[in-house]
Amino acid sequence: MxxxxxxxxxxxxxxxxxxxxxxxxxxxxxxxxxxxxxxxxxxxxxxxxxxxxxxxxxxxxxxxxxxxxxxxxxxxxxxxxxxxxxxxxxxxxxxxxxxxxxxxxxxxxAFARLTGETVGDVLELQQQADEAAENTLRTLGFATGNDVAEVGDRLVELERRQHAVEQKLDRVLDHLEEE
Structure with a gap:
């Protein structure tokens, strides 16, 4: 051993x-x-x-x-x-x-400044990439994210207007029924 x-x-x-x-x-x-x-x-x-x-x-x-x-x-x-x-x-x-x-x-x-610059650079590159992608999609005839958002905004506005028209129509009908 x-x-x-x-x-x-x-x-x-x-x-x-x-x-x-x-x-x-x-x-x-x-x-x-x-x-x-x-x-x-x-x-x-x-x-x-x-x-x-x-x-x-x-x-x-x-x-x-x-x-x-x-x-x-x-x-x-x-x-x-x-x-x-x-x-x-x-x-x-x-x-x-x-x-x-x-x-x-x-x-x-110094580290904070460098980090801030790096984040700024990354955000700028991301924005450029987003713009390039949107231009490519638009050139190819596809809807972009901005296009879809715009359609959504318009749809919400149409729904709001439709609701307002329905309320006015209901008031008119109520008024006609009362007479």
């Missing part, structure tokens, strides 16, 4: 090492993506105050990632010292850190 324990321990340590390396690699990839996207945002930022706010948000996010790295090293040291550490704890460290880092970035005016 003593022969299998070192093999089990070696397999256990190897598994932890692989998971730790995967976690570090994932962390580095996330940080690289974060830095890249943030650099693009900062490049587009025109105002000094907005840029300062953006840089501060990035700095807070970077601090969160560094804290997560420190926590990972501490927990790996605990594993090496023989403490039973759940693998999910490592995942939770990275997930919580990602949430915290993104919160730091998303609370900046």
């Amino acid at each position: 003593t022969d299998t324990q070192p093999e089990d321990w070696n397999a256990f340590v190897e598994q932890w090492n692989e998971q730790f390396l995967d976690a570090v690699e994932t962390n580095m990839e996330a940080q690289a993506q974060f830095v890249e996207s943030w650099a693009e945002t900062v490049e587009r930022t025109a105002e000094d105050e907005e840029m300062a706010d953006g840089v501060e948000g990035y700095a807070r996010a970077y601090e969160a990632w560094m804290d997560a790295s420190r926590q990972m090293v501490e927990r790996m040291n605990d594993v090496v010292e023989g403490e039973d550490v759940d693998v999910e704890e490592f995942r939770d460290i990275w997930l919580n850190t990602a949430n915290e880092a993104f919160k730091e970035v998303m609370s900046t005016t």
